[in-house]
Amino acid sequence: MAVKKENSIEKVLGHQFSAFYKIPIDNFFQFALSVDCVILGYDEDTLKLLAIERGAEPHMRKKALPGDLVYPNEDMDLAASRVLNELTSLDDVNMTQFHSYGQVDRHPVGRVITVGYYSLINVDQYEPLANSWADNVSWLDVKSLPELAFDHNEIVNEALRSLKQRVRLQPIGFKLLPKQFTLGQMQNLYESILDVNFDKANFRKKILGMNLLKDSGKLQSDVPHRPGRLYSFNKDAYESLLQTGYTFEL
Amino acid sequence: MAVKKENSIEKVLGHQFSAFYKIPIDNFFQFALSVDCVILGYDEDTLKLLAIERGAEPHMRKKALPGDLVYPNEDMDLAASRVLNELTSLDDVNMTQFHSYGQVDRHPVGRVITVGYYSLINVDQYEPLANSWADNVSWLDVKSLPELAFDHNEIVNEALRSLKQRVRLQPIGFKLLPKQFTLGQMQNLYESILDVNFDKANFRKKILGMNLLKDSGKLQSDVPHRPGRLYSFNKDAYESLLQTGYTFEL
DNA sequence: ACAAAAGTGTTATCGCTACACCCATGT
């Protein structure tokens, strides 16, 4: 053991009001906490981001992530679900926390820590809702995002990076697809998230070989080409494969 | 657009002191922020966690993660580096943020949000330091952790889960090894992190096939068996492979 | 007839698994 330092605060949290330490603990309760939600959907063969338009300063009129301050007596995870619900009326959707942002100067009003959550939703189940902080809700193409409010561009990029990793190792891509989908749609989705091209034949063999899809027996209709077979994700099959040590990949 | 809700706070952040909203914005600045550091090392063929022993209530005498409150004018990432530095004298070590914890009741003193960071360090370069919140620093075997203070067990488990994912896709395992190491040590490390067994011959072929190791020409000494060849991680080789689209795996 | 996407089959190759075997060092 070498130097002995006495400048820490953690111990204050223990002693609470010990006169020994110079900084009263109350001085540390000056932060606000917010959540920002990166809500992704997939429509017209492109990945879309749900954005609001700010109706107030700062960053008036800029596009922004839906986000909100967390109430002092509200759990963080619940706050994220609340925001999503207020905006989309969606319920029971997993919000996944991916990163927190704590730069001193990131918010002009004061020291606001924000926690980023993302969620993959099925646009068919989505019904846009206006509310006090979201007059104008729209889907933006993630490939060509404008400049967003605050540090929201950085937050979105981080979410996409995180998505890119997770989507290869867990069957979460299905959350973006309609309940029933063709293998073509699925391939398209993975290609646009991962930014690669797959060989059609090989992609099908791989996916069908996983035995995670249930064939609905139905076909597409009203498409100007041969209609594709409609599949749905077989969650039960996945759960039981997990027991046997199976891991989804690619 | 359907219902119009007026209960949000985000807009308050815009108007700041608008009389329209019931809740004054000041009411939201009641949080404290802390960082908790999961510092992992590898010694005697086992993965170890750096822990302190608390010298104050709450959780007096329990083992805990080194952590500290963040100053109101201090960047979060810097706070994490500060804690590591105060405890180990190590500098220039990447602290990687992995998850934040915002349960209302997680800290008895008040609403404290904590952000978890982890870091992989080389125990050879580590020199333990005492300070005001860490009288008693020790390495714990991660396979048999005791009950830790606060929600620190949960935090460690999350860090290990995160490590398990990352270690397969990025060459970060080397951070835990001495500068020069044998393939046997390396295999051992990966086996204990991932909790699997590799075939010796196959592991070597795979690793050497990556061309990420530099053969030092030297051999181990003072081992009661045939001495192993010592390699070091070739960071330059990795960087240039990255350019070509290479991705490390397993 | 044509465009466009669905859907299938074949082949060659690469990588991984399993396993057998030899080597060098300290006790």
Place this chain on the structure above:
DNA sequence: ACATGGGTGTAGCGATAACACTTTTGT
């Protein structure tokens, strides 16, 4: 001599990549 881990070679299997080809729909 033996225990211990270092180090290597090979045969077989399975997954993957590349590519050519057929099928079914709407216009």
